[in-house]
Amino acid sequence: MAYSVPHLDGEQDPQFGRSDARGWPMWEVFVRQRRGMSHVHAGSLHAPDAETALQHARDVYTRRVEGVSVWVVPSSAIVASDPDEADAFFEAIEKPYRAATYYEIPDEVGQM
Amino acid sequence: MTTTSERTSPAERFQAIIDADEKIEPSDWMPEGYRKTLIRQIAQHAHSEVIGMQPEGNWITRAPTLERKAILIAKVQDEAGHGLYLYSAAETLGVTRDELVELLHTGAQKYSSIFNYPTLTWADIGAIGWLVDGAAITNQVMLTRTSYGPYARAMVRICKEESFHQRQGYEIMLRLCNGTPEQKAMAQDAVNRWWWPALMMFGPHDSESTHTNQSMEWKIKRISNDDLRQQFVDMTVPQAEYLGLTLPDPELRWNPERGHYDFGEIDWDEFWQVVKGHGPMNRDRLEHKIKAWEDGEWVRDAAAAYAEKQQARRAASRTGG
Ligand SMILES: [Fe+2]
Ligand SMILES: [Fe+2]
Numbered sequence: 001m002a003y004s005v006p007h008l009d010g011e012q013d014p015q016f017g018r019s020d021a022r023g024w025p026m027w028e029v030f031v032r033q034r035r036g037m038s039h040v041h042a043g044s045l046h047a048p049d050a051e052t053a054l055q056h057a058r059d060v061y062t063r064r065v066e067g068v069s070v071w072v073v074p075s076s077a078i079v080a081s082d083p084d085e086a087d088a089f090f091e092a093i094e095k096p097y098r099a100a101t102y103y104e105i106p107d108e109v110g111q112m
Numbered sequence: 113m114t115t116t117s118e119r120t121s122p123a124e125r126f127q128a129i130i131d132a133d134e135k136i137e138p139s140d141w142m143p144e145g146y147r148k149t150l151i152r153q154i155a156q157h158a159h160s161e162v163i164g165m166q167p168e169g170n171w172i173t174r175a176p177t178l179e180r181k182a183i184l185i186a187k188v189q190d191e192a193g194h195g196l197y198l199y200s201a202a203e204t205l206g207v208t209r210d211e212l213v214e215l216l217h218t219g220a221q222k223y224s225s226i227f228n229y230p231t232l233t234w235a236d237i238g239a240i241g242w243l244v245d246g247a248a249i250t251n252q253v254m255l256t257r258t259s260y261g262p263y264a265r266a267m268v269r270i271c272k273e274e275s276f277h278q279r280q281g282y283e284i285m286l287r288l289c290n291g292t293p294e295q296k297a298m299a300q301d302a303v304n305r306w307w308w309p310a311l312m313m314f315g316p317h318d319s320e321s322t323h324t325n326q327s328m329e330w331k332i333k334r335i336s337n338d339d340l341r342q343q344f345v346d347m348t349v350p351q352a353e354y355l356g357l358t359l360p361d362p363e364l365r366w367n368p369e370r371g372h373y374d375f376g377e378i379d380w381d382e383f384w385q386v387v388k389g390h391g392p393m394n395r396d397r398l399e400h401k402i403k404a405w406e407d408g409e410w411v412r413d414a415a416a417a418y419a420e421k422q423q424a425r426r427a428a429s430r431t432g433g
Contacts, residue, residue, distance in 0.1 A: 002224065002247050002248045002250070002251030002252070002313045002314060002340075003156060003157040003160040003161070003223075003224045003248060003251065003313075004152075004153050004156045004157060004160075004224070004315070005156055005222040005223070005224065005225065005387060006315050006316050006321060006387060007322065007323055008387065008388065013148060013152075014211075014215050014220045014221060016151075016206070016207045016211055017206075017207075017211075023208060023209050023210045024412075024415075024416065026203070043197060043200055043265075043266075043269070044200045044203075045196060045200065046209055048415040048416050048418070048419035049415075049418070049419035049422060049423075052415060052419070059189075059193075060193050060196050060197075063186075063189070063190070063193065064273075080139065082139075083137075083139040083140055
């Protein structure tokens with residue numbers, strides 16, 4: 001495949017997690033595409049501080065005027081829901097009455 | 113209340129997502145083999161984008177016009193961006209950027225062999241955009257449908273930019289082919305040198321690639337090496353005809369029964385030689401990459417020191433110092 005290299009005889013899996021490298025922290029980048037739209041996650045990058053993160057975000061994610069505004073947020077500041085709890089968290093099947101289609105309105109009433 | 117997680121095992125849930133053609137996301141459980149395969153592939157892809165800046169960067173100072181120079185800089189900058197999107201995607205699998213960079217520098221992880229060929233003339237810049245980016249697009253369009261979410265998203269972003277790369281390359285070739293006989297000869301020479309390496313980019317025959325099956329089952333890969341290569345040949349032959357250039361393969365001809373072009377056999381000896389590190393530019397590429405990394409160390413250090421200082425200053429002003 002174009003940018004991958006076939007396995008060679010005796011190729012070994014590299015060991016991960018041993019490096020004590022002190023890389024720059026990671027930031028999440030959000031871009032507002034147009035006025036009137038929300039900022040949407042575009043990707044992530046590394047930078048030593050917020051100001052540089054913003055500059056990198058501009059270079060990496062908006063080289064072709066992909067947006068009118070950029071946010072950068074330290075990745076460590078993101079709190080995520082637990083994927084194993086996704087069912088309990090997002091279960092809606094037991095509450096069908098929350099959906100508009102649950103209610104029957106006679107055709108004569110017209111569009112509602 | 114019963115949740116799906118109580119009814120099924122993580123492996124079953126993983127398989128169900130794959131079967132439903134949905135995406136696996138970083139926080140999902142995944143088989144170790146899936147994770148390892150992805151790290152290897154995405155890292156190689158990232159390394160390729162980064163090393164791929166060198167053959168073209170070689171011509172930035174010698175581009176024939178200011179406009180061509182600006183275009184080439186923009187293209188090379190895109191490739192740096194592609195590397196960054198991909199490193200970020202790899203990092204979601206639990207490896208760090210620094211580890212990946214180190215693995216490239218020590219040679220433990222490889223990059224695509226295509227970048228181990230030299231760029232001898234300006235026409236090579238045209239041939240690379242047209243053929244090498246063209247082959248990359250064929251592969252990357254498939255990868256927009258890969259099963260790992262962050263990888264697929266990086267590919268969508270990359271594919272949007274690749275079209276510019278291929279078109280600017282083809283336009284360079286057009287200009288040369290409509291130019292003087294010397295310019296056209298230069299274009300032909302570039303195609304003679306890049307055609308076979310471009311076909312090699314798709315990798316060994318399906319019958320030889322032992323890891324392909326598993327990758328197809330996991331839907332990391334959606335189309336086989338040989339099928340992608342055929343797609344690329346079918347797409348490229350008419351483009352070469354339009355340029356009035358000859359692709360250097362005497363066996364290349366339309367096969368009406370198959371509805372595809374037949375083409376000759378790749379020199380697999382050369383292929384494996386370059387993969388194993390004996391290509392014309394393997395040494396130079398890596399040495400240059402390491403030198404750039406080392407030369408930039410003081411910049412990284414200065415940026416980190418500045419960030420620390422700013423943080424300390426902010427902390428001091430908060431405490432009313
Ligand atoms: Fe690229
Ligand atoms: Fe490209």
